[in-house]
Amino acid sequence: MRVLITGGGGFIGQKLARAIAAEGVVAGQAVSGLTLVDIAAPEAPEAGFPVTTLACDIADPGAVNAVFEEKFDAIFHLAAVVSGAAERDFDLGMRVNLFGTLTLMEAARAQGNCPLFVYASSCAAHGGEAPETVRDDTPANPQTSYGAQKVACEYLVTDYSRRGFLDGRSLRLPSVTIRPGKPNAAASSFMSSIFREPLQGEAANCPVGEDFVIWHSAPRTVVRNILHAAALPAEAWGTNRALNLNGRSDTVGEMIAAMTRVAGPEAAARITWTREPEIEGILEGWRAKVDSARGRALGFETDESFEDSVRWFIEDDMARA
Amino acid sequence: MRVLITGGGGFIGQKLARAIAAEGVVAGQAVSGLTLVDIAAPEAPEAGFPVTTLACDIADPGAVNAVFEEKFDAIFHLAAVVSGAAERDFDLGMRVNLFGTLTLMEAARAQGNCPLFVYASSCAAHGGEAPETVRDDTPANPQTSYGAQKVACEYLVTDYSRRGFLDGRSLRLPSVTIRPGKPNAAASSFMSSIFREPLQGEAANCPVGEDFVIWHSAPRTVVRNILHAAALPAEAWGTNRALNLNGRSDTVGEMIAAMTRVAGPEAAARITWTREPEIEGILEGWRAKVDSARGRALGFETDESFEDSVRWFIEDDMARA
Ligand SMILES: NC(=O)c1ccc[n+]([C@@H]2O[C@H](COP(=O)([O-])OP(=O)(O)OC[C@H]3O[C@@H](n4cnc5c(N)ncnc54)[C@H](O)[C@@H]3O)[C@@H](O)[C@H]2O)c1
Ligand SMILES: NC(=O)c1ccc[n+]([C@@H]2O[C@H](COP(=O)([O-])OP(=O)(O)OC[C@H]3O[C@@H](n4cnc5c(N)ncnc54)[C@H](O)[C@@H]3O)[C@@H](O)[C@H]2O)c1
Numbered sequence: 103m104r105v106l107i108t109g110g111g112g113f114i115g116q117k118l119a120r121a122i123a124a125e126g127v128v129a130g131q132a133v134s135g136l137t138l139v140d141i142a143a144p145e146a147p148e149a150g151f152p153v154t155t156l157a158c159d160i161a162d163p164g165a166v167n168a169v170f171e172e173k174f175d176a177i178f179h180l181a182a183v184v185s186g187a188a189e190r191d192f193d194l195g196m197r198v199n200l201f202g203t204l205t206l207m208e209a210a211r212a213q214g215n216c217p218l219f220v221y222a223s224s225c226a227a228h229g230g231e232a233p234e235t236v237r238d239d240t241p242a243n244p245q246t247s248y249g250a251q252k253v254a255c256e257y258l259v260t261d262y263s264r265r266g267f268l269d270g271r272s273l274r275l276p277s278v279t280i281r282p283g284k285p286n287a288a289a290s291s292f293m294s295s296i297f298r299e300p301l302q303g304e305a306a307n308c309p310v311g312e313d314f315v316i317w318h319s320a321p322r323t324v325v326r327n328i329l330h331a332a333a334l335p336a337e338a339w340g341t342n343r344a345l346n347l348n349g350r351s352d353t354v355g356e357m358i359a360a361m362t363r364v365a366g367p368e369a370a371a372r373i374t375w376t377r378e379p380e381i382e383g384i385l386e387g388w389r390a391k392v393d394s395a396r397g398r399a400l401g402f403e404t405d406e407s408f409e410d411s412v413r414w415f416i417e418d419d420m421a422r423a
Numbered sequence: 424m425r426v427l428i429t430g431g432g433g434f435i436g437q438k439l440a441r442a443i444a445a446e447g448v449v450a451g452q453a454v455s456g457l458t459l460v461d462i463a464a465p466e467a468p469e470a471g472f473p474v475t476t477l478a479c480d481i482a483d484p485g486a487v488n489a490v491f492e493e494k495f496d497a498i499f500h501l502a503a504v505v506s507g508a509a510e511r512d513f514d515l516g517m518r519v520n521l522f523g524t525l526t527l528m529e530a531a532r533a534q535g536n537c538p539l540f541v542y543a544s545s546c547a548a549h550g551g552e553a554p555e556t557v558r559d560d561t562p563a564n565p566q567t568s569y570g571a572q573k574v575a576c577e578y579l580v581t582d583y584s585r586r587g588f589l590d591g592r593s594l595r596l597p598s599v600t601i602r603p604g605k606p607n608a609a610a611s612s613f614m615s616s617i618f619r620e621p622l623q624g625e626a627a628n629c630p631v632g633e634d635f636v637i638w639h640s641a642p643r644t645v646v647r648n649i650l651h652a653a654a655l656p657a658e659a660w661g662t663n664r665a666l667n668l669n670g671r672s673d674t675v676g677e678m679i680a681a682m683t684r685v686a687g688p689e690a691a692a693r694i695t696w697t698r699e700p701e702i703e704g705i706l707e708g709w710r711a712k713v714d715s716a717r718g719r720a721l722g723f724e725t726d727e728s729f730e731d732s733v734r735w736f737i738e739d740d741m742a743r744a
Contacts, residue, residue, distance in 0.1 A: 229662075230662030247586065251582075258521075261565070341552055
């Protein structure tokens, strides 16, 4: 198994790389090499097999072809311009999220070995005409350019898979909280920062009310589910390679209460509550309740509590920092 | 109103051009000029305003930009590599149906006037996981590359519209029967040829059984509905610019009986019945029953009978030939 991760320097990319390094197995087969690409060459995890890290703009076909001088058996495509950034800069989003993904799919196809291709789509696929609770048969109706670009690619991933060019699996990820590091350009950035900053003794603003509902999953769970997506047989996916990945619905208030139960009351007191209409505008277009019956049937994991997410953040990220 | 039709030399493009020439009005405004583009410069209808015909490969950005030296208020985007051809030649389908459409949308956006953009999508958007009767809230699950390319573009048309780059409306057309001329590379080609050839004294083969159900609409109705799509206010479309256009479900047997009622029994006797598994394979992935409640509510027309389609073919096409 030669494995490629795009966006390998990002939040999920780094955690996925460390998980693959630790387990040494992808889709039931021993990993013989791991390549991480990102705009700048990412940090390499320690591993029992060679790890290559490369700077590669996935929207540059020449750079992508250079990466594909090696042949991969499994590709985890995580590189993306996230929601807020793609909304502010439409052309950049199209360039990376649509054309970059297509460039990568063409490179994967040109290998001729029908590689596994796990694509990180987003629950931002839903909104607009979607009912309050999204089901497996709810049509995507994204209300951001980011979401539209993701959904367009999902359809092409499914078609490339039907044709045998690659073996695709698109996961519409919930908001992955708690994200370590700095706030980012995602409209959902606060869904991590209102826990991350207070847990580390800093203030953070919550731009929505306490009763705002968040559709979320912990990084550990998401990484396990991404690896599970790769391990499932192609037949399990049927004619639709895109899936609303399992997650949890909790209000901001419930999540803060969970943080308090794990880490004491000081953290919550550091949250400020100034509403931000621009963010609320984007979030209004999203959905916060998803019934992922298909994901459960396919054996994807669901978080049991937000307490776990808080504990894992303290163990995995605060300990590392 | 300066109007552009891509695929203006094709079946629907020519009929739409003649309808616009005859009516002189698009979206309630007088037409001041009509441009038809196709791979080869199309035939121009007689009109009370200037008609320009140009050869332009829509997948060639230079050629498209040359066409857009003029500014358009309404664009009817009909150019496409049809289902059978896009299935046989994947790269050609991607080039024209996906990248060509994107090139055109970019040119429309660059005008800066948010032009009307009516996009001919297809009921081939449905299949796979779709229930037997497709409803307005049935997610697209195309089983051809053609269908996947159309759906990917629908999502981008909706997003370009949300952003105010153009004012898009995507219609998933039923099989448009009876198509004049020669059989084409669409898997649905027989849905016209088993009527067209026999009505004109020639033999034609039906590759499916008499009880095969077809989701169809007459060219006259489709052209009226395309013009209606342009005339509706943007608000009528809400957050989803794609629509399952009205049509009719009839079995091949019922449609042949309708032809016999209009034109006598000789025609039907000219049909041969050799099954063609390759075509049946593609058609199995389609859906033949669609409940277009939203289309009816928006005032799109529905054919009252297939007899009308036979009569209109005799009046409009056999008379012309
Ligand atoms: N984190 C979430 O809550 C969440 C939710 C839904 C979907 N997703 C999706 O999951 C994936 C990973 O998310 P993340 O949170 O790790 O994001 P991230 O921003 O931390 O990582 C994405 C990485 O992609 C890289 N990248 C951007 N443009 C690139 C280009 N042109 N070429 C190469 N690399 C490029 C960035 O440098 C970044 O390191 C993304 O596709 C994202 O859309 C994430
Ligand atoms: N006729 C139907 O039953 C039906 C059903 C569903 C959807 N549609 C859609 O409606 C539209 C019109 O269909 P039609 O039946 O008139 O098809 P058609 O094949 O008769 O016309 C399409 C035209 O597009 C032109 N074209 C192809 N590639 C081109 C390119 N690169 N640049 C410029 N022009 C190009 C062709 O030369 C052709 O004249 C198409 O988009 C088709 O997918 C048709």
